[in-house]
Amino acid sequence: MIGILSLSAVALLLIGLLLFLLRRSEATLSSDLSPLGSDDELSNAYESFEACCGELLDRMFGPDDWDFVLNCAPKQVQRLFLSERKELARYWLCQVRIRAKTAMRIHVAHARNSDKLEPFLELRLAIDYLMVRAKCELVAAVLSLRGPMALRKMIKQADGLSDQLTALLALVSKADALPSHTRVRR
Amino acid sequence: MLEPSEQPSPIIVEEALRDLRNRTLARLDGDFAKLVYLASTRDYNTGRYVHDGLSFRFSEPIVERALAAAHREVFASLAVSPLRTFVAQVEQYIRSGCARPDELVTTWNSSEAYRVLAPAADHPLTVRLFMSNVKVALAIVKATLVEHQRSQDPQSSLQLPSPGR
Numbered sequence: 444m445i446g447i448l449s450l451s452a453v454a455l456l457l458i459g460l461l462l463f464l465l466r467r468s469e470a471t472l473s474s475d476l477s478p479l480g481s482d483d484e485l486s487n488a489y490e491s492f493e494a495c496c497g498e499l500l501d502r503m504f505g506p507d508d509w510d511f512v513l514n515c516a517p518k519q520v521q522r523l524f525l526s527e528r529k530e531l532a533r534y535w536l537c538q539v540r541i542r543a544k545t546a547m548r549i550h551v552a553h554a555r556n557s558d559k560l561e562p563f564l565e566l567r568l569a570i571d572y573l574m575v576r577a578k579c580e581l582v583a584a585v586l587s588l589r590g591p592m593a594l595r596k597m598i599k600q601a602d603g604l605s606d607q608l609t610a611l612l613a614l615v616s617k618a619d620a621l622p623s624h625t626r627v628r629r
Numbered sequence: 630m631l632e633p634s635e636q637p638s639p640i641i642v643e644e645a646l647r648d649l650r651n652r653t654l655a656r657l658d659g660d661f662a663k664l665v666y667l668a669s670t671r672d673y674n675t676g677r678y679v680h681d682g683l684s685f686r687f688s689e690p691i692v693e694r695a696l697a698a699a700h701r702e703v704f705a706s707l708a709v710s711p712l713r714t715f716v717a718q719v720e721q722y723i724r725s726g727c728a729r730p731d732e733l734v735t736t737w738n739s740s741e742a743y744r745v746l747a748p749a750a751d752h753p754l755t756v757r758l759f760m761s762n763v764k765v766a767l768a769i770v771k772a773t774l775v776e777h778q779r780s781q782d783p784q785s786s787l788q789l790p791s792p793g794r
Contacts, residue, residue: 496754498709499709499752499754499755499758502709502711502758503758507711507712507713508711508712508713511711511712511713511716512712512765512769515713515769516765516768516769516772517772519768519772520765520768520769520772523764523765523768524765527761527764527765528761530757530761531754531757531758531761534753534754534757535754538753538754
């Protein structure tokens with residue numbers, strides 16, 4: 444009996460901890476989201492993200508730089524390189540999450556005020572958003588388990604994630620290019 | 630920086646940019662040196678670019694535009710260049726611009742002075758990649774210096790080995 448009670452207590456504790464961590468990560472994300480909020484900002488975010496991502500991802504996760512460091516630098520520099528690339532990958536993932544979430548937040552705000560919703564478009568948007576989030580988690584898991592250089596095998600996946608986000612943002616922009624009465628209220 | 634009403638003509642800005650490239654930047658040895666120079670023409674307090682030579686021929690808004698464009702251009706080309714090229718550029722800058730390379734590397738590592746090199750409005754991920762590459766490049770140069778120091782007479786002064794080592 445005591446065993447069951449203590450196991451239940453541990454389970455409750457773990458669930459509480461999980462909920463706390465989830466809420467904390469949502470809160471962090473929300474505070475990161477605050478600078479972005481209007482249509483123009485969404486459009487700027489979309490353009491700048493699209494413009495820079497492909498080449499940067501190739502540079503960050505491609506094999507050239509790592510091969511150079513592996514051949515020309517001592518072990519401590521190799522460690523520094525890996526830790527720097529890991530940080531960059533984390534930052535990039537965080538940006539993808541933030542932008543996807545911002546796009547959805549703005550779209551939801553528009554949708555609430557819109558009287559002409561297209562169910563098919565909304566469904567597609569929701570699926571795309573979930574796919575982007577799921578891929579983010581997959582890339583994050585690979586990054587944590589196998590390090591940044593494992594991502595070079597996933598570069599297509601990473602590029603796909605970026606493309607998917609771009610498409611999502613384009614879709615949101617298109618869906619939100621609606622009559623002026625559906626503008627976001629600040 | 631500029632009010633929309635006082636947007637300078639792109640043709641004149643292009644002319645100022647050409648002048649800057651031909652007269653000033655062409656004399657500097659390597660892209661990294663050009664970047665350090667261009668970043669130094671920006672006032673840290675106001676973010677405005679100032680260049681006395683260009684100001685003789687062009688108005689202030691045009692000079693500012695030309696310097697900002699040149700800064701962005703050099704930064705963008707360096708930031709996405711392969712690490713091998715990047716390290717070579719940093720090494721070239723250290724070799725040509727400093728009598729005591731070890732001192733420069735130590736100072737840059739401790740003060741992180743390279744943080745002021747990025748243009749203000751550039752994409753954050755590009756800026757982060759650049760900073761990260763500078764850190765790695767400094768570590769590689771430092772390792773090269775230490776290795777060279779070991780192979781030299783311990784009494785002699787520290788010098789960066791030549792590129793053909």
